[in-house]
Amino acid sequence: MTATAPETGPSGPGPQPPGRRERKKQRTREALIDAAFGLFAEKGFDATTVEEIADAVDVSSRTFFRYFASKEDVALTFQEEQNRAVMAALDERPADEPIMTALRHTVVGMARACEAGELGFEPGRFECMLTMMRDSPTLLAGSLEHAQKKQALLTEVIARRMGLDPAADLRPHVAAAATLCAFQAAADATRRPGGTFTSLSETVDQAFAILEGGLNEPVPADG
Known part of the structure; x- marks a missing residue:
């Protein structure tokens, strides 16, 4: 078998820039x-x-x-961009940061970037996506299905970060599922007409604070 010579770009060896086609x-x-x-x-x-x-x-x-x-595929390109941003940002969090804290910073940061038009996100598309999710059960169902498909990838990223084998340890699966549920709960709350939750990023932050703090309510003292 003959070795293939490396591609040469304008500045020397390396990936070729995309062609005209x-x-x-x-x-x-x-x-x-x-x-x-x-x-x-x-x-x-x-x-x-x-x-x-x-x-x-x-x-x-x-x-x-x-x-x-x-057309559902077109609409969900925005969600795909969000997923890529989350995966990339999670890889950049400090290695010694607890997993749910790292996920909180990552997902809240992504939501804020969408709202502010940072990291290449377009606020107009973001607002349009939120409106469509509220008004179209068909697209909402497609979004949930898309999120479920990405859960396995997020589980793998979390497991690698935690140094765990997802085939033998349930924690990466729970962390990934909790992340998706927290985001979905926050999105549902902000879409609800007449609600007090208006900022997705702030609502996502509240959802992760609940996960970090625990869901059990204080047990009343006897007497």
């Missing part, structure tokens, strides 16, 4: 996402069709399906 594909994908979120904000998720998204970018529905399996 790949750049065009990425631009089309981003244009479809932009168009979709614009229509979602204007018409709502359920009232928007794949054909309308494709027409807004002047491509065919067939082209749309080369990039996304469904």
Whole structure:
């Protein structure tokens, strides 16, 4: 077998920059996402069709399906970006930090970045996503399914951080599940009409404070 020579970029050996075709594909994908979120904000998720998204970018529905399996897939690109941010930030937390504290800082930081438009997040898409989750049971179900699929990956990251074998130790599984439940509970609370929870990041922080402090209420003293 002949060894393959390393690819050479403009500055020498290393990964080649994306070619023209790949750049065009990425631009089309981003244009479809932009168009979709614009229509979602204007018409709502359920009232928007794949054909309308494709027409807004002047491509065919067939082209749309080369990039996304469904309009739910487009909407959940934002959730995928959140997941990547959480995984990357968790890896950067101090190694000696307790796991639930590290997860709290990580998830709250991600929520604050979404609200403030930091780390590449767009606040407009974030607000649109929160509204869609409130108004569309279909998208909410898809979001929950997506989160469940990512739970296994989060479990692996947590287990590696804790130095545990997830096949033999339940703690990484519980930590991952608790993280997803805390975020979902906070999102549900902020979506509830007439509620007092308005900031997702602050509500997520409160949810993790409950996890860190424990859920058991004080036992009344006898007498």
